[in-house]
Amino acid sequence: MASHRSGAGDPARTLELLWRKDLPTPSGQRGPKPTLSVDAIVVGGIALADEEGLDALTMRKLAERLSVGPMTLYTYVPGKAELVDLMLDGLYARMERRAPKGTGWRARLEAVAHDNRALHERHGWLAGVSTLRPPLGPGLMAKYEYELGALDGIGLDDVEMDAALTFVLGFVESTARASAAATAARRESSQSDEEWWSANAPLLSRILDPARHPLAARVGSAAGAAHGATLDPDHAFHFGLERVLDGLVVLVSRKGRKRPGPPRQAP
Known part of the structure; x- marks a missing residue:
C-alpha cells in the first residue's frame, strides 16, 4: 500500500x-x-x-x-x-517519450506503458505515492493529453478512453510496486533472491510436499527455476502488458462490430 x-x-x-x-x-x-x-x-x-x-x-x-x-x-x-x-x-513534465515500434494504437499504448515504467525505475519512490487525487499541474495535463492520443480515433468513447488508459497505467504501477518491494527485500536481507532460496531450500523441502500439493510443487519449481526467484519483475511486466493489451483488443474489436454503417439507400 x-x-x-x-x-x-x-x-x-x-x-x-x-x-x-x-x-x-x-x-x-x-x-x-x-x-x-x-x-x-x-x-x-x-x-x-x-x-x-x-x-x-x-x-x-x-x-x-x-x-x-x-x-x-x-x-x-x-x-x-x-x-x-x-x-x-x-x-x-520531463518524461521521456519513446517512439512507438509500430503505427497502430497497440504500439502507441505499449510505448506509453514503457515510458511510465521507465519513470518508476528512475524514481523508485513513486511506487509509494498514491495518485488517486492527482496533482492537476501542467506536467500531468500534458502527460494525460499525450497518452490519450494513443487511444484517440479507435472507436472508444471518452469514458472508455479514460478507463483504458487508467487500466494500462494501473498495471504499470502495480508491477512497479512489486518491483520496489523485491528490491527492498534484497536490500534489507543483504541477499539476492537466488541466495535466499538456496539458504532456505532445506527448510522449504520439508514443508512443501509434492504428494499433497502436486500442482503447487510442480509449477512453483518450474517458475523458480526459470526466474531464479518467486518474482521476476521484468518478465511479469512484459507478460502482463501483453495480456492487458490483448484485453483491449477485444474491447476495440467489439466496439468496431457495433459501430453502425452508412444508412442504406431506398431502392
Missing part, C-alpha cells in the same frame, strides 16, 4: 504553485536577489527522494541541502504535501 498520497496539501496553494501563480516575491529586502526558486526546491526534493527515499525527505533536510534555513523554504512551499505534488508534476 502507498505510504504517501498526492493532493494532501492545501488545494488552492498547490494549484497556484503548480501553475506558478502568485509565487512569493520577497520585497523590501536589501542586498542581492534571492537565488532560491520553486524550481530549485523541486529539483532538490526529487534528488533527495531519489537518493534516500520519500520518507527521508523533510523540509529541514531539504533546506540543509539547499543551504538555506527551513523558514526560508516555507516562504516558497508551504510544506511537504505541496512539495510532493510539485515533484510529481515536475517528473511528468
Whole structure:
C-alpha cells in the first residue's frame, strides 16, 4: 500500500504553485536577489527522494541541502504535501517519450506503458505515492493529453478512453510496486533472491510436499527455476502488458462490430 498520497496539501496553494501563480516575491529586502526558486526546491526534493527515499525527505533536510534555513523554504512551499505534488508534476513534465515500434494504437499504448515504467525505475519512490487525487499541474495535463492520443480515433468513447488508459497505467504501477518491494527485500536481507532460496531450500523441502500439493510443487519449481526467484519483475511486466493489451483488443474489436454503417439507400 502507498505510504504517501498526492493532493494532501492545501488545494488552492498547490494549484497556484503548480501553475506558478502568485509565487512569493520577497520585497523590501536589501542586498542581492534571492537565488532560491520553486524550481530549485523541486529539483532538490526529487534528488533527495531519489537518493534516500520519500520518507527521508523533510523540509529541514531539504533546506540543509539547499543551504538555506527551513523558514526560508516555507516562504516558497508551504510544506511537504505541496512539495510532493510539485515533484510529481515536475517528473511528468520531463518524461521521456519513446517512439512507438509500430503505427497502430497497440504500439502507441505499449510505448506509453514503457515510458511510465521507465519513470518508476528512475524514481523508485513513486511506487509509494498514491495518485488517486492527482496533482492537476501542467506536467500531468500534458502527460494525460499525450497518452490519450494513443487511444484517440479507435472507436472508444471518452469514458472508455479514460478507463483504458487508467487500466494500462494501473498495471504499470502495480508491477512497479512489486518491483520496489523485491528490491527492498534484497536490500534489507543483504541477499539476492537466488541466495535466499538456496539458504532456505532445506527448510522449504520439508514443508512443501509434492504428494499433497502436486500442482503447487510442480509449477512453483518450474517458475523458480526459470526466474531464479518467486518474482521476476521484468518478465511479469512484459507478460502482463501483453495480456492487458490483448484485453483491449477485444474491447476495440467489439466496439468496431457495433459501430453502425452508412444508412442504406431506398431502392
